[in-house]
Amino acid sequence: xxxxxxxxxxxxxxxxxxxxxxxxxxxxxxxxxxxxxxxxxxxxxxxxxxxxxxxxxxxxxxxxxxxxxxxxxxxxxxxxxxxxxxxxxxxxxxxxxxxxxxxxxxxxxxxxxxxxxxxxxxxxxxxxxxxxxxxxxxxxxxxxxxxxxxxxxxxxxxxxxxxxxxxxxxxxxxxxxxxxxxxxxxxxxxxxxxxxxxxxxxxxxxxxxxxxxxxxxxxxxxxxxxxxxxxxxxxxxxxxxxxxxxxxxxxxxxxxxxxxx
Amino acid sequence: xxxxxxxxxxxxxxxxxxxxxxxxxxxxxxxxxxxxxxxxxxxxxxxxxxxxxxxxxxxxxxxxxxxxxxxxxxxxxxxxxxxxxxxxxxxxxxxxxxxxxxxxxxxxxxxxxxxxxxxxxxxxxxxxxxxxxxxxxxxxxxxxxxxxxxxxxxxxxxxxxxxxxxxxxxxxxxxxxxxxxxxxxxxxxxxxxxxxxxxxxxxxxxxxxxxxxxxxxxxxxxxxxxxxxxxxxxxxxxxxxxxxxxxxxxxxxxxxxxxxxxxxxxxxxxxxxxxxxxxxxxxxxxxxxxxxxxxxxxxxxxxxxxxxxxxxxxxxxxxxxxxxxxxxxxxxxxxxxxxxxxxxxxxxxxxxxxxxxxxxxxxxxxxxxxxxxxxxxxxxxxxxxxxxxxxxxxxx
Numbered sequence: 001x002x003x004x005x006x007x008x009x010x011x012x013x014x015x016x017x018x019x020x021x022x023x024x025x026x027x028x029x030x031x032x033x034x035x036x037x038x039x040x041x042x043x044x045x046x047x048x049x050x051x052x053x054x055x056x057x058x059x060x061x062x063x064x065x066x067x068x069x070x071x072x073x074x075x076x077x078x079x080x081x082x083x084x085x086x087x088x089x090x091x092x093x094x095x096x097x098x099x100x101x102x103x104x105x106x107x108x109x110x111x112x113x114x115x116x117x118x119x120x121x122x123x124x125x126x127x128x129x130x131x132x133x134x135x136x137x138x139x140x141x142x143x144x145x146x147x148x149x150x151x152x153x154x155x156x157x158x159x160x161x162x163x164x165x166x167x168x169x170x171x172x173x174x175x176x177x178x179x180x181x182x183x184x185x186x187x188x189x190x191x192x193x194x195x196x197x198x199x200x201x202x203x204x205x206x207x208x209x210x211x212x213x214x215x216x217x218x219x220x221x222x223x224x225x226x227x228x229x230x231x232x233x234x235x236x237x238x239x240x241x242x243x244x245x246x247x248x249x250x251x252x253x254x255x256x257x258x259x260x261x
Numbered sequence: 262x263x264x265x266x267x268x269x270x271x272x273x274x275x276x277x278x279x280x281x282x283x284x285x286x287x288x289x290x291x292x293x294x295x296x297x298x299x300x301x302x303x304x305x306x307x308x309x310x311x312x313x314x315x316x317x318x319x320x321x322x323x324x325x326x327x328x329x330x331x332x333x334x335x336x337x338x339x340x341x342x343x344x345x346x347x348x349x350x351x352x353x354x355x356x357x358x359x360x361x362x363x364x365x366x367x368x369x370x371x372x373x374x375x376x377x378x379x380x381x382x383x384x385x386x387x388x389x390x391x392x393x394x395x396x397x398x399x400x401x402x403x404x405x406x407x408x409x410x411x412x413x414x415x416x417x418x419x420x421x422x423x424x425x426x427x428x429x430x431x432x433x434x435x436x437x438x439x440x441x442x443x444x445x446x447x448x449x450x451x452x453x454x455x456x457x458x459x460x461x462x463x464x465x466x467x468x469x470x471x472x473x474x475x476x477x478x479x480x481x482x483x484x485x486x487x488x489x490x491x492x493x494x495x496x497x498x499x500x501x502x503x504x505x506x507x508x509x510x511x512x513x514x515x516x517x518x519x520x521x522x523x524x525x526x527x528x529x530x531x532x533x534x535x536x537x538x539x540x541x542x543x544x545x546x547x548x549x550x551x552x553x554x555x556x557x558x559x560x561x562x563x564x565x566x567x568x569x570x571x572x573x574x575x576x577x578x579x580x581x582x583x584x585x586x587x588x589x590x591x592x593x594x595x596x597x598x599x600x601x602x603x604x605x606x607x608x609x610x611x612x613x614x615x616x617x618x619x620x621x622x623x624x625x626x627x628x629x630x631x632x633x634x635x636x637x638x639x640x641x642x643x644x645x646x647x648x649x650x651x652x653x654x655x656x657x
Contacts, residue, residue: 126360126412127357127360128360128410128412128573129410129572129573132410132573135573135575136410136412136573136575138414139414141416146418149420153422153423154420154421154422154423155420155421155422155423156418156419156420157418157419157420157421158416158417158418158419159416159417160414160415160416161414161415161416161417162357162359162360162412162413162414163359163412163413163414163415164359165358165359165361165362165363165604165605165606166605168413168605168606168657169415169605170605170629170630170631170657171657172576172577172608172655172657177576178414178415178416179413179415179416180415180416180417180418181415181417181418182417182418182419182420183417183418183419184419185419185420185421185422187419188419189417189418189419192417193416193417196415196417197359197415198357198359200414203416
């Protein structure tokens with residue numbers, strides 16, 4: 001048994017370790033829940049993985065997203081080492097946070113014989129009221145401009161974020177549309193999005209393509225993480241039904257006026 | 262005389278109340294005798310209630326009458342339901358508020374109405390009603406806050422282009438000898454350690470900042486001896502005690518006295534009665550001085566409630582809001598004005614404003630590039646009566 005009175009060096013060591021732990025916990029509490037400290041060259045999946053370590057009901061949650069494209073671009077999602085059937089209709093899917101999903105875009109405008117393989121990474125979730133989760137998915141829109149730039153050899157990074165209502169743009173937004181702006185090549189889109197709202201997804205286009213002979217391998221699809229194919233919300237299920245309210249009886253009776261002579 | 266039998270007699274009685282109660286102050290309930298504060302030129306004025314407006318939800322507006330206010334089956338239930346923030350059980354908050362649109366209440370700076378009816382402090386998302394009472398006061402009553410789940414997604418794009426790299430990696434300057442540079446240079450001290458001295462006096466704390474609690478043993482020290490004289494004791498020798506004037510030189514001593522006073526206000530503090538009525542402290546007991554007031558009579562109170570037609574909406578959807586106001590006091594209220602400053606993402610649908618009572622409706626642009634809605638109720642509101650105003654918004 002070690003006596004602390006006889007071992008002042010041990011006491012000093014305990015004090016130093018305790019002070020280090022305290023400083024670490026204090027710095028962790030003061031660290032803002034922001035993502036913009038990550039540069040735009042962050043490896044895929046790292047931002048979402050960091051979000052999982054920050055706590056909250058995010059582990060194991062399948063965040064509803066909807067993939068949509070313009071015109072005749074078809075969308076396929078990697079699944080079990082293969083691709084789902086290409087479709088031009090919006091694809092409703094539930095994605096895990098912190099995972100990277102590989103998609104395939106075909107029938108590109110002006111390049112019908114080429115394909116684009118974007119990646120989607122969900123880095124935060126939404127908190128809709130129960131029952132309307134599929135009605136408010138995160139919209140991932142692949143427009144012609146992004147695809148054209150990716151086919152031309154550019155790297156396109158698009159960060160989807162939830163607008164802060166206090167900083168919202170007064171302009172209207174039609175269903176199916178998404179307001180966006182260009183941050184510039186020298187700006188970190190994650191940082192810009194974090195200033196304007198809360199980033200929830202990162203979409204990257206351009207870069208790697210699968211081997212033409214061997215085809216897409218398992219590593220190219222990031223191990224094909226699990227995702228759920230959601231049924232598109234119908235108009236009937238999208239209606240929010242209001243519960244019945246029983247009118248409460250009033251307990252205060254109006255004061256009668258004073259009698260006049 | 263029956264209470265509900267003769268309405269004309271009731272109005273006569275109500276009209277006589279200000280003459281009997283406060284003869285020195287003219288009654289302010291002569292409707293629309295004052296001109297409201299001028300609005301911007303771009304406002305739109307619409308008179309509601311003269312013609313039955315087209316109902317929004319397919320049924321006529323419920324005209325709340327006095328006879329049906331309390332009776333069973335007379336008051337029609339509201340067609341909408343009030344919603345609150347999303348609080349799933351078992352999971353701690355706070356939840357991200359960026360997914361909800363807030364409207365209603367009186368956040369940040371409180372709304373105040375000047376004697377000229379000029380409203381100040383009406384921020385975006387605020388919804389209040391101000392009214393006049395029989396004794397000439399103008400009161401402001403905020404509504405509850407409504408929440409609509411309507412997240413709007415946007416995106417930021419960045420495009421990076423690869424540039425061909427022509428740099429050839431290889432050994433470079435490998436034969437260049439490397440030797441230590443200025444090895445024999447002796448560095449001199451570039452920092453002078455000066456003895457720090459105080460550069461200024463610390464600010465003395467006000468008595469109100471002393472919140473230090475004391476134990477029971479200290480309480481016993483504050484007990485007066487049994488042979489106390491009716492003269493100022495040593496700790497009472499303060500200007501604020503003798504003359505009521507607060508001197509800066511006595512702050513330190515006053516702070517000590519305030520600490521003792523805090524101890525006394527725990528259980529055995531001074532009880533103040535004004536006109537045989539228990540008074541409540543108005544400015545807190547954490548300082549040496551305190552203001553005691555009596556509870557105001559509830560002679561004029563307006564309750565206003567705001568509800569939304571849906572709890573979730575997407576951009577492009579329509580949301581209908583209903584404001585229900587009731588006179589829950591015991592005297593008539595007049596000059597009722599309902600104000601609603603819409604948030605940025607709510608776009609007012611022109612022509613959708615309705616009122617169950619005759620009212621003038623006006624709109625005015627606000628700082629959020631939306632509109633500030635204003636209803637001026639023409640009629641006085643009898644005790645127990647109420648009304649409803651409605652409008653429709655499009656979610657941007």
